[in-house]
Amino acid sequence: MLVIGMQLRDIEYFAVIAEHGHLGRAADALNLSQPALSKSLRRLEQATQVKLVKRTPKGIELTAEGSVLLLRVRELRPSLQSVAREIADVSQGRVGHLRTGVGPSIPEQFLSDAFTTLLKDAPRTKLLVSVSDNDLMVPALRNGELDLIVNYISFLNPPEALVSEHLYDDEFVVCASAKHRLAKRKQVVLSDLVQERWALSEPTLVSQQRLHDKFREGGFPPPRVAFESRSAALRLRTITSSDLLDFRSLISIRQGTLASAVTTLPVKDLAWRRSVGIIYRQETYLPPALRRFIEIIKAKAKNMVVSH
Numbered sequence: 001m002l003v004i005g006m007q008l009r010d011i012e013y014f015a016v017i018a019e020h021g022h023l024g025r026a027a028d029a030l031n032l033s034q035p036a037l038s039k040s041l042r043r044l045e046q047a048t049q050v051k052l053v054k055r056t057p058k059g060i061e062l063t064a065e066g067s068v069l070l071l072r073v074r075e076l077r078p079s080l081q082s083v084a085r086e087i088a089d090v091s092q093g094r095v096g097h098l099r100t101g102v103g104p105s106i107p108e109q110f111l112s113d114a115f116t117t118l119l120k121d122a123p124r125t126k127l128l129v130s131v132s133d134n135d136l137m138v139p140a141l142r143n144g145e146l147d148l149i150v151n152y153i154s155f156l157n158p159p160e161a162l163v164s165e166h167l168y169d170d171e172f173v174v175c176a177s178a179k180h181r182l183a184k185r186k187q188v189v190l191s192d193l194v195q196e197r198w199a200l201s202e203p204t205l206v207s208q209q210r211l212h213d214k215f216r217e218g219g220f221p222p223p224r225v226a227f228e229s230r231s232a233a234l235r236l237r238t239i240t241s242s243d244l245l246d247f248r249s250l251i252s253i254r255q256g257t258l259a260s261a262v263t264t265l266p267v268k269d270l271a272w273r274r275s276v277g278i279i280y281r282q283e284t285y286l287p288p289a290l291r292r293f294i295e296i297i298k299a300k301a302k303n304m305v306v307s308h
Helices: 008-020 023-030 034-048 064-092 108-121 134-142 206-217 232-240 250-254 288-301
Strands: 053-056 059-062 097-102 126-131 148-152 162-177 197-200 224-228 246-249 262-265 272-281
Touching: 008 023, 008 034, 008 059, 008 064, 023 034, 023 059, 059 064, 097 134, 097 288, 108 126, 108 288, 134 148, 134 162, 134 272, 148 288, 162 232, 162 250, 162 288, 197 232, 197 246, 206 246, 206 272, 232 246, 232 250, 232 262, 246 250, 250 262, 272 288
Parallel strands: 097 126, 097 148, 197 224
Antiparallel strands: 053 059, 148 272, 162 246, 162 262, 162 272
């Protein structure tokens, strides 16, 4: 087969050339000489027996065959990274690294308990944790930049080549300072919220779209956003010292340090049950640290129950 003559190094160099669209800039990025990079490209073209690039006055362009190869390289990169990590685990006796993305509304106590348990079980494991949301984390997971996501599962079926597993159910509610004028109400309807100001996350996120949709369905203008941030902790602290409202996880409120300063408003039309889960790539090899962490967080999730 032709693939036998292809070297992984040449394939990776080709991807860098394609991404830069210029042999000289690619050589600089790889810290190689341009002749060495040209030789690598010729070697790959000889192995595939096709022309992968064509030279232009501005640099290079991919041929149709080159475009197909680049697409396949991008698909294979996460798997190749997993293979390299598996070899390192065996040769160096290292448990590995775990790169986890977590949603800003996932309770910190729940996460820290799971991470602490893993570090006790595997003290040589290094945890790299980033806080973001699925619009950024799912692409990072697919590209191999993350190993696992812990967040709300907003899709009925996971994207291709990804696996999602349910952990627990949460509920999104409207919350405010315990001193807010609506705090003592036994019932709050949407019309009561029209003139209120809000501290919300970015409008592109599913939770914020849900809130806007409910206002629109009720025939009301969109919520008046006075404070916008992806940081759930910052929004919560802001509403405790202001008259702003937030739309957020009920469990994150009850497990937070500011629980006594916050109250939930009984807005029946906005109550929303959501599923929290883990998302990871569907691969034949899962690093030991990832496998163990999945076991740990599933066990911790059994204690996560929404109760009114």
